[in-house]
Amino acid sequence: MAEDPKDWQLETRLVRGGMARTAYGEISEALFLTQSFAYESAEAANARFAGDEPGFIYQRFGNPTTQMFEDRLALLEGAETCRATASGMAAVQVALSGLVRAGDHVVAGRALFGSCRWIVADWLPRFGVETTFVDPTDPAAWRAAVRPNTKAFLVESPANPLLEVTPIAEVAEIAHAAGAKLVVDNVFATPIYQKPLTLGADVVVYSATKHIDGQGRVLGGAILGGAKLIEESYKDILRHTGPALSPFNAWVLLKGLETLELRVTRQTQTAGRLADQIADHPKAKKVVYCGRPDHPQANVIAAQMSGGGNVVAFDLDDQAAAWRFLNALEICDISNNLGDAKSMATHPWTTTNRSMPEADKLEIGLTPGWVRMSVGLESAEDLARDVARALDAA
Numbered sequence: 001m002a003e004d005p006k007d008w009q010l011e012t013r014l015v016r017g018g019m020a021r022t023a024y025g026e027i028s029e030a031l032f033l034t035q036s037f038a039y040e041s042a043e044a045a046n047a048r049f050a051g052d053e054p055g056f057i058y059q060r061f062g063n064p065t066t067q068m069f070e071d072r073l074a075l076l077e078g079a080e081t082c083r084a085t086a087s088g089m090a091a092v093q094v095a096l097s098g099l100v101r102a103g104d105h106v107v108a109g110r111a112l113f114g115s116c117r118w119i120v121a122d123w124l125p126r127f128g129v130e131t132t133f134v135d136p137t138d139p140a141a142w143r144a145a146v147r148p149n150t151k152a153f154l155v156e157s158p159a160n161p162l163l164e165v166t167p168i169a170e171v172a173e174i175a176h177a178a179g180a181k182l183v184v185d186n187v188f189a190t191p192i193y194q195k196p197l198t199l200g201a202d203v204v205v206y207s208a209t210k211h212i213d214g215q216g217r218v219l220g221g222a223i224l225g226g227a228k229l230i231e232e233s234y235k236d237i238l239r240h241t242g243p244a245l246s247p248f249n250a251w252v253l254l255k256g257l258e259t260l261e262l263r264v265t266r267q268t269q270t271a272g273r274l275a276d277q278i279a280d281h282p283k284a285k286k287v288v289y290c291g292r293p294d295h296p297q298a299n300v301i302a303a304q305m306s307g308g309g310n311v312v313a314f315d316l317d318d319q320a321a322a323w324r325f326l327n328a329l330e331i332c333d334i335s336n337n338l339g340d341a342k343s344m345a346t347h348p349w350t351t352t353n354r355s356m357p358e359a360d361k362l363e364i365g366l367t368p369g370w371v372r373m374s375v376g377l378e379s380a381e382d383l384a385r386d387v388a389r390a391l392d393a394a
């Protein structure tokens with residue numbers, strides 16, 4: 001009996017999903033650095049362009065290496081279709097703009113990755129799309145924001161940089177009752193700990209730049225969902241506006257997926273330990289970590305996530321204390337990326353959320369003393385010492 005990859009466990013999917021070997025029998029996925037593809041005849045070219053015959057046409061439309069990445073990620077997520085993009089932002093941009101026309105309305109959680117917030121607050125309105133931000137944790141707020149022309153909900157859960165969690169199944173029901181689609185940015189949860197499609201989301205987006213590469217090398221993104229939705233809402237935008245992922249980056253990301261579960265589970269173990277350590281320190285006024293029972297939405301997390309992830313956030317007294325903390329770190333870098341093998345910490349107030357008006361930052365609960373830490377793969381003991389030193393200095 002031939003193996004069906006859908007019967008494989010997570011670890012096998014990550015290593016072997018989507019593998020399409022050439023006649024050479026290579027073990028590592030082949031890297032196809034080719035822009036276009038030759039047809040055997042004029043008739044074959046005609047059939048391929050007509051969609052009557054499968055096959056590749058041009059790198060902007062698809063590529064064998066990129067497709068291996070797409071197929072592996074789709075298998076991992078349990079999605080019918082995955083389309084890779086050049087970055088996470090290309091994925092978010094296409095995921096939203098494919099669902100709306102001028103005159104439509106989008107509702108989004110108010111705490112979002114900075115560029116995602118810009119797309120909703122500044123970019124979509126330029127094309128006549130109305131947008132509303134809501135408290136992402138409150139289903140009543142989503143329901144109240146619905147208008148007759150609402151076509152899409154965007155939520156990041158857990159959300160950057162406060163780690164607020166949205167009850168995805170409940171918000172999906174509200175979206176569907178309104179005739180809207182729910183798009184979930186699943187970066188912080190990772191495909192290991194949360195499966196939004198099984199909770200009712202219509203579309204999942206990733207910045208593959210984060211945990212999927214996981215080693216700080218390339219940008220990438222992905223849009224996942226039902227085959228019909230991707231075909232109808234995204235295929236033409238992806239073909240004609242050019243956010244295609246480079247096959248080289250797809251190849252790097254395929255290597256990243258092989259070790260995703262090993263890395264994320266180790267990072268999560270260390271993050272849990274550091275979160276407890278920070279919570280016990282008198283300098284920390286508040287710690288938010290999705291794996292701690294004192295997370296404000298611990299019950300929602302228990303229902304929809306199977307792990308706390310690698311990001312810990314905490315509030316020190318003020319900006320000066322947060323900066324003293326960052327400047328005292330000797331192992332952990334000061335950087336705004338996340339999901340990397342190297343630990344890094346950032347001060348969202350002056351970096352990732354800098355462009356938000358101060359009143360908006362305070363409204364979403366972001367304070368000048370807030371620090372976000374992405375826990376890497378270094379020894380937990382070494383990181384604990386680094387964090388203890390920095391907290392003492394704060």
Ligand SMILES: *Cc1c(COP(=O)(O)O)cnc(C)c1O
Binds near residue numbers: 209
């Ligand atoms: C990083 C990130 C993005 C953007 O991804 P890029 O690959 O940097 O374009 C979008 N959403 C979230 C939650 C992110 O962390």
